[in-house]
Amino acid sequence: MEEIVIKKIVITGMGAVTPIGSGVEEYWNNLIAGACGIDKIRQFDATDLAVRIAAEVHSFDLQKYMPKKMIHETDAFTQYAYVAAAEALAMAGKKDGERSGENARMSDDPDRSAGIGLPADPDQMGIVMGTAMAGVATTAATQEILTNAVHKNVGPRFVPRILGNIAAAQIAIAHGITGHSVTLSTACASGGDAVSAAAMLLQADEADAVLAVGAESILCPLVIYSLANAHTLSRMNDDPQHSCRPFDAHRSGFVIGEGGGALVLETEENALARGATIYAELAGWANNNEAYHVIKPNPDGISSIKCMRKALLRAGLSPRDVDYINAHGTGTKLGDEAELNALSQLFEGSAISSTKGATGHMMGAGGITEAIACIQAIREGIVPPTLNLEDCDSDLDLVRGESRKMTVDTAMTNAFGFGGQNSSLIFRRY
Numbered sequence: 001m002e003e004i005v006i007k008k009i010v011i012t013g014m015g016a017v018t019p020i021g022s023g024v025e026e027y028w029n030n031l032i033a034g035a036c037g038i039d040k041i042r043q044f045d046a047t048d049l050a051v052r053i054a055a056e057v058h059s060f061d062l063q064k065y066m067p068k069k070m071i072h073e074t075d076a077f078t079q080y081a082y083v084a085a086a087e088a089l090a091m092a093g094k095k096d097g098e099r100s101g102e103n104a105r106m107s108d109d110p111d112r113s114a115g116i117g118l119p120a121d122p123d124q125m126g127i128v129m130g131t132a133m134a135g136v137a138t139t140a141a142t143q144e145i146l147t148n149a150v151h152k153n154v155g156p157r158f159v160p161r162i163l164g165n166i167a168a169a170q171i172a173i174a175h176g177i178t179g180h181s182v183t184l185s186t187a188c189a190s191g192g193d194a195v196s197a198a199a200m201l202l203q204a205d206e207a208d209a210v211l212a213v214g215a216e217s218i219l220c221p222l223v224i225y226s227l228a229n230a231h232t233l234s235r236m237n238d239d240p241q242h243s244c245r246p247f248d249a250h251r252s253g254f255v256i257g258e259g260g261g262a263l264v265l266e267t268e269e270n271a272l273a274r275g276a277t278i279y280a281e282l283a284g285w286a287n288n289n290e291a292y293h294v295i296k297p298n299p300d301g302i303s304s305i306k307c308m309r310k311a312l313l314r315a316g317l318s319p320r321d322v323d324y325i326n327a328h329g330t331g332t333k334l335g336d337e338a339e340l341n342a343l344s345q346l347f348e349g350s351a352i353s354s355t356k357g358a359t360g361h362m363m364g365a366g367g368i369t370e371a372i373a374c375i376q377a378i379r380e381g382i383v384p385p386t387l388n389l390e391d392c393d394s395d396l397d398l399v400r401g402e403s404r405k406m407t408v409d410t411a412m413t414n415a416f417g418f419g420g421q422n423s424s425l426i427f428r429r430y
Helices: 024-033 068-072 076-092 136-148 158-162 166-175 187-203 221-229 268-273 302-315 333-346 363-380
Strands: 009-018 038-040 053-055 125-130 181-184 209-216 259-267 280-289 324-326 351-353 410-417 421-428
Touching: 009 024, 009 076, 009 187, 009 209, 009 268, 009 363, 024 363, 076 166, 076 209, 076 259, 076 363, 125 166, 125 187, 125 363, 136 158, 136 221, 158 166, 166 181, 166 209, 181 187, 187 209, 187 259, 187 280, 187 363, 187 410, 187 421, 209 363, 259 268, 259 363, 280 302, 280 363, 302 333, 302 410, 302 421, 324 363, 333 410, 363 410, 363 421
Parallel strands: 125 181, 125 209, 324 351, 324 410
Antiparallel strands: 009 259, 009 280, 038 053, 209 259, 280 421, 410 421
16 A cells, blocks of 8 residues: 655745735734724725725735736736735745845736746646635626616626636736646635645645635625625724724624735745745644534534644644634624634633734635734744734733734634634644
8 A cells, every 4th residue: 555645835935915015024014013904995985885994905006016908807806816926936936045025026028927937847836716705896896887887788808807716817827837726715714725725735746836825805885785784894984993803892893804815835845856945834724614604603613623623633733832823803793702712712822813903804815814924923933913902801812902022833823704614724933
């Protein structure tokens, strides 16, 4: 019987587009500084909506990264994925000891990227894309135009703009990636599950390197109406900066965020062979379903506990080995309560924070940008704070208000989504 070889999986590239900064460096620096990206909605007139706040992306000039024609033919979620992926691949192309730069910018050739060398043979390089709602904002806007138009006309690029897999397709075309290409949609767990799926491809010897990407842009009246009517969104329209209050006794719902994140995962063997800089090890990962309710989490947290235990088991770790946990922590009444219940049953001394008070809930992008926060906490020895956490009677070690300097050798990030989707990832110092 052939022996099964368990491969060590490492992170060699990261990319981020967030409401508090684009590029990993800017995102991280603003995160630990306590910046908040939540404000009044600017993308459209939200005057008549019950919820008029969100965490939007403002901080980069898209024309520096994509040709004008591509910008016109793609949804925002694809654009965020594309830019985050370019940065991650550029970072992965750096040799050990070299300093990584800013997001990779496009070349004069509109059909190719800026000559970024792939970390593996194109046929052995994969992409796993995670997104919850893909091009829903484009769908809603197009239908509104069509309903009110005299001449009923829809552009030929409408369908490829809204398809979830087109983000991965655009990235593959730009960088010549011809291996496995998979798109996942597991609600708010999509980004975390993209990383897990990438790891499984590597373990199955289906790839030597995989680009895991998560991206989201769901801001439109249609989605806001639905989530507001479901009583899941914060309505603190007059105080956006304090509207998202993860784990606080006075929390009133989550705030919609948008953006993109990307990680390059490789087998250790592949990374070492090409002299790559290794930023962390992906030690464990897990996914499961609560089979409880479409929207409400199981209040006892048993399924999320099982998910975290499974990730710990894969990593060969116990709960006391985890120094920092980047919690899902959206700021909803039921969700935060269930998560605190689960964490308190499993962990004692781990530092815990939620970064959604800064970025809003970035859905499919959050699972990866929050994983980047874990990797950076390991590298930099500092843990980002939970903004607006002032009143909480939990015995857990919740990092409140300001960042905390501490040694982080192992960090976990959780993402829990509608449909009972649970995702847990564990990163370890390499």
